[in-house]
Amino acid sequence: MFSYYLRLAAISLKRNRILTALMVAAIALGIGMSMTSMTVLHMMSSNPLSHKDELVRRVQLDNWDANRPWDEDNPTEPPDIMTYQDTNNLVNAHKAEYESASFSNVLPLEPEKREVKPYMVEALFATSGFFPIFEPPFKYGSGWSPAEDRSAARVAVIDSETNDKLFGGENSVGRKVHLGGEDYTIVGVLEKWNPTPRVYHVGNGAFNDPQSVFVPFSIGIEKQLNSNSNNSCFKNSEPGYAGLLASDCVWLDLWVQVKDAADAQRYAAFLNDYVNEQKKSGRFPRPLNNRLRTVSEFLEAERVVSRDVRTQVWLAFAFFAVCLINTVGLLLAKFMGKAPEIGLRRAVGASKPAVFAQYLTESGLVGLAGGLFGLVLTGLGLLALRKLYAGTSIERLAELDWSMVFASLAIALIASLIAGLYPTWRACQVQPATQLKTQ
Amino acid sequence: MEFRPILNALMRNKTGLLLIALQVAITLAIVCNSVFIILQRIEKVNRPSGMDEQSLFTVTSLGFAPDYDLRGSIRQDLDTLRTMPGVIDATTINSVPLSNGGWSEGLSILPESVPEEQHTYVPSSLYMVDEHGVNTLGVKIVAGRNFTASDVTARTKDDKGSPNVAIVTQALADAMFPDGKALGKQIYSGISGKDAPVTVVGIVERLQAPWVGWDKVEHSMLIPQFQDGEFDGGSARYLIRTEPGRRDEVMKQAEARLGAINTGRIVRGLHSIEEVRGDSYRQDRAMTIVLTTVILSLLAVTGLGIVGMVSFWVTRRVKQIGTRRALGARRFDIRRYFMIENVIVVGIGIAIGLLLTYGFNLWLMKHYELPRLSWYYAPLGALTVLLLGQIAVFGPATRASRVSPAVATRTV
Numbered sequence: 001m002f003s004y005y006l007r008l009a010a011i012s013l014k015r016n017r018i019l020t021a022l023m024v025a026a027i028a029l030g031i032g033m034s035m036t037s038m039t040v041l042h043m044m045s046s047n048p049l050s051h052k053d054e055l056v057r058r059v060q061l062d063n064w065d066a067n068r069p070w071d072e073d074n075p076t077e078p079p080d081i082m083t084y085q086d087t088n089n090l091v092n093a094h095k096a097e098y099e100s101a102s103f104s105n106v107l108p109l110e111p112e113k114r115e116v117k118p119y120m121v122e123a124l125f126a127t128s129g130f131f132p133i134f135e136p137p138f139k140y141g142s143g144w145s146p147a148e149d150r151s152a153a154r155v156a157v158i159d160s161e162t163n164d165k166l167f168g169g170e171n172s173v174g175r176k177v178h179l180g181g182e183d184y185t186i187v188g189v190l191e192k193w194n195p196t197p198r199v200y201h202v203g204n205g206a207f208n209d210p211q212s213v214f215v216p217f218s219i220g221i222e223k224q225l226n227s228n229s230n231n232s233c234f235k236n237s238e239p240g241y242a243g244l245l246a247s248d249c250v251w252l253d254l255w256v257q258v259k260d261a262a263d264a265q266r267y268a269a270f271l272n273d274y275v276n277e278q279k280k281s282g283r284f285p286r287p288l289n290n291r292l293r294t295v296s297e298f299l300e301a302e303r304v305v306s307r308d309v310r311t312q313v314w315l316a317f318a319f320f321a322v323c324l325i326n327t328v329g330l331l332l333a334k335f336m337g338k339a340p341e342i343g344l345r346r347a348v349g350a351s352k353p354a355v356f357a358q359y360l361t362e363s364g365l366v367g368l369a370g371g372l373f374g375l376v377l378t379g380l381g382l383l384a385l386r387k388l389y390a391g392t393s394i395e396r397l398a399e400l401d402w403s404m405v406f407a408s409l410a411i412a413l414i415a416s417l418i419a420g421l422y423p424t425w426r427a428c429q430v431q432p433a434t435q436l437k438t439q
Numbered sequence: 440m441e442f443r444p445i446l447n448a449l450m451r452n453k454t455g456l457l458l459i460a461l462q463v464a465i466t467l468a469i470v471c472n473s474v475f476i477i478l479q480r481i482e483k484v485n486r487p488s489g490m491d492e493q494s495l496f497t498v499t500s501l502g503f504a505p506d507y508d509l510r511g512s513i514r515q516d517l518d519t520l521r522t523m524p525g526v527i528d529a530t531t532i533n534s535v536p537l538s539n540g541g542w543s544e545g546l547s548i549l550p551e552s553v554p555e556e557q558h559t560y561v562p563s564s565l566y567m568v569d570e571h572g573v574n575t576l577g578v579k580i581v582a583g584r585n586f587t588a589s590d591v592t593a594r595t596k597d598d599k600g601s602p603n604v605a606i607v608t609q610a611l612a613d614a615m616f617p618d619g620k621a622l623g624k625q626i627y628s629g630i631s632g633k634d635a636p637v638t639v640v641g642i643v644e645r646l647q648a649p650w651v652g653w654d655k656v657e658h659s660m661l662i663p664q665f666q667d668g669e670f671d672g673g674s675a676r677y678l679i680r681t682e683p684g685r686r687d688e689v690m691k692q693a694e695a696r697l698g699a700i701n702t703g704r705i706v707r708g709l710h711s712i713e714e715v716r717g718d719s720y721r722q723d724r725a726m727t728i729v730l731t732t733v734i735l736s737l738l739a740v741t742g743l744g745i746v747g748m749v750s751f752w753v754t755r756r757v758k759q760i761g762t763r764r765a766l767g768a769r770r771f772d773i774r775r776y777f778m779i780e781n782v783i784v785v786g787i788g789i790a791i792g793l794l795l796t797y798g799f800n801l802w803l804m805k806h807y808e809l810p811r812l813s814w815y816y817a818p819l820g821a822l823t824v825l826l827l828g829q830i831a832v833f834g835p836a837t838r839a840s841r842v843s844p845a846v847a848t849r850t851v
Contacts, residue, residue: 108503311803
C-alpha cells in the first residue's frame with residue numbers, strides 16, 4: 001500500500017513542478033541555514049571530559065578586592081584563575097586524587113638537526129596531575145611523576161607534530177630536546193590530540209590548539225616566567241618575580257580530580273577551611289565565596305559558546321519556521337486544489353485514513369527531498385563559514401559530522417510531516433457529494 | 440474602493456491569510472533586528488584607530504642565545520630599521536593596537552597612600568614606546584609635547600627605572616580630568632611604582648586600546664619606556680611606519696635584514712596592521728555576511744511563498760474573475776483587487792510583526808546586551824515587506840487580469 005502511495009505522491013508532485021520546487025527549496029533553505037548554525041553550536045558546546053564531568057573540578061577562590069568584585073557585571077563571581085600562593089598550597093596539600101596547575105608561555109626550541117631553524121613553541125608548564133586528569137593519548141612513553149614536579153626535573157612531553165618535525169616520527173622517548181637554552185629529556189610523545197573546547201585553559205580562546213610541549217610547572221617558576229595569557233592584579237605587588245608570587249595577582253589554572261560526589265564535598269569543605277585559615281593572616285577580605293565547578297558548569301560559566309553563534313542559531317530557527325509556514329501554505333493550496341480528485345476517490349470507496357495516509361506520504365516525500373538538498377546547502381554553508389571565520393576558532397568547528405547529517409534528515413522529515421498535518425486533515429474533510437455535484 | 444468585498448472574501452480563507460501574515464510577521468522581526476545588528480557591527484569596524492594603519496607593520500624578535508644582549512640588540516635593530524629606504528620611523532612597543540593583546544592599568548589621580556575608598560580608578564591601556572612612538576604610530580598631538588630621548592627609561596626586573604611622563608588620549612584625559620585641564624596633571628598607576636606619579640605632558644587626538652571589543656576602547660596612555668625584555672625572555676616588538684605604498688616591499692626587506700644582523704634570535708610575527716585589523720574584526724565581518732545571507736534568503740522565501748499562494752488563489756477564482764470581467768471590470772480592476780488584497784494580508788502581518796520585532800529586540804537586549812532598536816527600523820522594515828508583497832503579487836495578479844471574460848460562460 002505504501003509503495004502505491006509513494007507512486008501517487010510522485011505523480012502528484014511531478015504534475016506541478018514549480019510548486020513542488022518551491023516547497024523543496026523552502027525546506028532545503030531552512031534546513032541548510034539551521035543545520036549550519038547548529039553544527040557550530042553543537043561543536044562549541046561539546047565537552048571532551050563528559051565521561052567524568054562530575055569528577056574533574058575547577059578550583060576558584062575569591063581573593064579579590066574588598067570593595068570591588070572580580071567581575072563588575074557579575075558581582076557574585078569569584079576570579080576564574082588563581083594566585084601562585086594558593087595554587088602552590090593546594091597542590092602541596094594534595095587533598096584530591098590529582099591536581100593540575102598550569103600556565104603557558106613561549107620558549108625557543110633549537111633542533112639538533114642544523115637544517116631546521118630555531119623556532120618558538122608554546123609550552124604548557126603543568127603539574128604531573130595534568131596527564132591523568134585531561135587524559136591526552138600517548139603514542140610513546142607517559143607523563144612525569146610528582147617527584148619530578150618537586151625537583152623541577154628537565155623532562156618534557158611533546159606532541160606528535162613536534163615529534164615528526166624533530167625526530168621524523170620515531171619513538172623519541174629518552175632523547176633530548178633543547179628548549180630555552182637547556183636540554184630536556186623527552187618522557188612522552190602524544191598522539192594527535194585536540195580537545196574541543198580546550199578545557200584545561202579556556203582563558204584566551206577556548207578552541208585554540210593545545211600547546212606542543214609540556215614541561216613541569218616548577219620549571220616555569222624557577223625560570224621566573226609569567227603566563228602569556230591573562231594576568232590580573234587588583235593592587236600593586238612588591239617588586240620583582242618574588243613579589244608576583246607572594247601577591248594576590250591571579251594567573252594560574254587549577255583543576256583537581258576527586259573520587260566521587262562525596263569526595264567533591266569533602267574537597268569543597270577543605271577549600272573553605274583553607275580560605276578561613278588564610279583570612280586570619282589578613283588575606284581574602286571578601287565573604288567566603290569558593291567554587292568547585294564541574295567541567296560542564298565551568299564551560300557554561302565561562303560562556304565558551306560565542307554569542308554570535310547563539311544569535312545565529314536563533315535566527316536560523318526563526319528562518320526555518322518561516323520556511324515551514326510557507327510549506328504549510330503551499331501544501332494547503334495544493335491539496336485543496338485536488339478537492340475534486342479527493343471527492344472522487346472518497347466516492348469510489350477510499351476511506352478517510354487512506355486519503356490521510358496518502359497525502360501525508362506526499363508531504364513526507366517533499367520533506368525528504370528538502371532534507372537532502374538541505375544537507376548539500378549545509379555543506380556549502382559550513383564551507384562558507386570556514387572561509388568567513390578563517391583563522392578564528394570557529395573555522396575548526398565548522399565540520400559536518402554524521403550525527404548532524406542524520407539530525408538534518410530527521411528534522412526535515414518530521415517538520416514536513418507536521419507541516420503536512422493540517423493540509424492533509426483539510427483534504428480529508430472534503431465532502432464527496434459536493435465535489436461530485438459541481439463536476 | 441472595493442475594500443469591504445476584498446476583506447469579506449479574505450475572511451472566507453482565514454488559514455491562507457493567517458499563514459502569509461505569520462510569515463510576513465516573522466520576516467519583519469528578523470529583518471529589522473538583523474539589519475540593526477549589521478549596522479552596529481559596521482559602525483564598530485569603521486571606528487578610526489587613530490594610527491596611520493595603511494603604512495604600519497609589526498615584527499617581533501626573540502633572543503635565545505645564552506649571551507644574547509637584549510638592550511644592544513634593540514638599539515641595533517632600531518638603527519637598522521630607521522635607516523632602511525622607505526621607512527619613515529620605527530619604535531619599540533609592548534603591544535600593537537587592534538591586536539587584542541596588551542597591558543591595562545587602573546589609573547588614579549590620587550597616590551596609593553590615600554585610603555582605597557577615595558580612589559576612582561579609570562582603566563586604560565598602556566603602550567610603552569620610545570621618543571619615536573608618536574611619529575611611528577602617526578597619532579596627532581593636540582596639546583602639549585612629544586617625548587624626548589631623555590624621557591625614555593629602561594625598566595628592570597625589580598621595577599627600577601620608571602618613567603615620569605606620559606601622553607594620554609583625549610578620551611582618557613576627559614575621563615580623568617572632566618574640567619578639561621589634563622595637561623601638566625599627575626597620574627598614579629602601578630607602572631610608575633608606588634606613590635610615584637607620571638606627569639601628563641601631551642594629549643593625542645585618538646589612539647585605540649588593543650581590545651576592539653572594549654567599551655573604553657579610546658582609553659590609551661603612552662609612556663616612554665623600553666619594553667622590559669627580562670620578564671619575557673629576550674623579546675622585543677617593533678612597530679615600523681613606511682612611506683605610503685611601500686609597506687609590503689619594506690616588510691620583506693626588514694625581515695631579511697633583522698634575521699641577518701643577529702643570528703642569536705628568532706624573527707617572527709611579521710604582520711601588517713591591516714592584517715591585524717582583519718583578524719580582530721573577522722568575527723564581526725563574518726556576522727554581517729551571515730546575517731545578510733539570512734535576510735536575503737528570508738525575503739526570497741517569503742516573496743516566493745506569496746507568489747505561490749496567490750497563484751493558487753488566482754487559479755481557484757478563475758471563474759469569479761471571468762464573471763467580473765464579463766460584468767464590466769477592467770483588467771486594471773482585477774489586478775488592483777489582488778494588489779489591495781495583498782496590502783491587507785501583509786498589513787495584518789506587519790501588525791503582528793511589530794510586536795515580534797520589539798519582543799525580539801527586548802530579548803536580545805536582555806541576553807546579548809544589545810541596545811534598544813532605533814525607532815525608524817520598524818517603519819522602514821514594514822515598508823520593505825509591503826513592497827516585497829506588492830512585487831511578489833504583481834506577477835500572479837497580472838496573470839489574473841488576463842483571464843478572458845468568456846470563462847464565465849463556460850462550465851468546467
